[in-house]
Amino acid sequence: MKGPGGKASGSSTAGKPGSAATVTAPNTSQLRKNVTTAQRKYVARNAPAGVDAEAILQSGEDACRRMRIAQASAGQVSVSVAVITGQIANGREAINYLCPVLKPALAAADNGFLDGTYVVAGQAKKGRQVKAGRYTAPQASDGCTWSVTAADGNVAADGHGRQGATVRLKRSQQITSSGCIAWLPSS
Numbered sequence: 001m002k003g004p005g006g007k008a009s010g011s012s013t014a015g016k017p018g019s020a021a022t023v024t025a026p027n028t029s030q031l032r033k034n035v036t037t038a039q040r041k042y043v044a045r046n047a048p049a050g051v052d053a054e055a056i057l058q059s060g061e062d063a064c065r066r067m068r069i070a071q072a073s074a075g076q077v078s079v080s081v082a083v084i085t086g087q088i089a090n091g092r093e094a095i096n097y098l099c100p101v102l103k104p105a106l107a108a109a110d111n112g113f114l115d116g117t118y119v120v121a122g123q124a125k126k127g128r129q130v131k132a133g134r135y136t137a138p139q140a141s142d143g144c145t146w147s148v149t150a151a152d153g154n155v156a157a158d159g160h161g162r163q164g165a166t167v168r169l170k171r172s173q174q175i176t177s178s179g180c181i182a183w184l185p186s187s
Contacts, residue, residue, distance in 0.1 A: 026043060026044070026047030026048070026049065026050070026051055026052070026053040026056065027050060027051060027052050027053060028043070028053045030052055030053070030054045031043070031053045031054050031057065032054060032057075035057070038097045038098065038100075039057055039097070039098065041097050042056075042057065042060050042093060042094070042096075042097035042098055043056055043057050045093060045097070046060065046090055046093055059089070059090065060090055060093065060094040060097070060098050061094075061098060063088050063089065063090055063091050063094040063098075064094050064095070064098050064099035064102070066082075066088055067079045067082065067083075067088060067091060067094070067095070067099065067102055067105070068099065068102070070082060071102065071105065076104060076105045076108070077105075077108070077138045077139075077184065078139075079091075079102055079105035079106075079109075080105045080106075080108040080109040080112065080182075080184050081109075081138060081139050081181065081182045081184070083095070083105065083106060083109040084109040084112050084113075084114060084182045084184075085114065085181060085182055092106060092109075108184050108185060109184070111124065111131065111184070111185045112135070112182055112183050112184040112185060113130050113135075113182070113183050114181070114182055114183075115177045115178050115179065115180055115181060115182075116128065116176070116177070117174065117175070117176040118130045118174065118175050118176075119172075119173075119174050120132050120169040120170060120171055120172065120173045120174065120175065121171060121172075122171055130169065130175070130183075132169050132170055132171050133168070133169060133185055134166065134167070134168045134169075134185070134186050134187070135166065135167055135168075135169065135183040135184060135185060135186060136164060136165065136166045136183065136184060136186040137164070137165040137166075137177070137180035137181060137182065137183050137184075138164065138182075138184060139181050139182065140161065140162055140164070140165050140179065140180040140181055141162070141179045141180070141181065142161075142162055142179075143160075143178070143179035144160060144161055144162065144165055144177070144178070144179040144180040144181075145158075145159070145160040145177065145178050145179060145180075146158060146159055146160070146165060146167060146175060146176065146177035146178075146180055147175070147176050147177075148167055148169065148173050148174070148175050149173060149174045149176075150172070150173055151172040151173070156173060165180060166186060167183075
């Protein structure tokens, strides 16, 4: 299907005769009518060049549906853990553009961290630095173990256990955890 100027609609630009077309944008020709601005932004951010935009939009809407079901059955924490662990593909993007009612869960995920080793600082930085504060591992496994060490290397606290493990982290400490899955800010 040709659009204005004789170029293929939305999915490629025509090259010289005999050359292959260069894919430059998602294929929006099958996108449903009356999509919202937020839906278009979601598609623009998540649909690779040449991919059917409607399929990407439906995938995002499915992510929202799954997160709403999780929130209804197990609470906001389940959505936060799903987002921080990546259990729901494009969950973060879907919340931002398609289901903004779930933004509180996204905020908790953004301020939490996964198992691993982290330095505690005044502010979180991407990578291996978390903000000082109190954290809970709401969906920890039976094998959850954690250790908090002071700047001098001495163990300040450690523990193991199931769901609900809680730590209070202070600046210059370090936390290492395994099997706790994700830590979310708690009051």
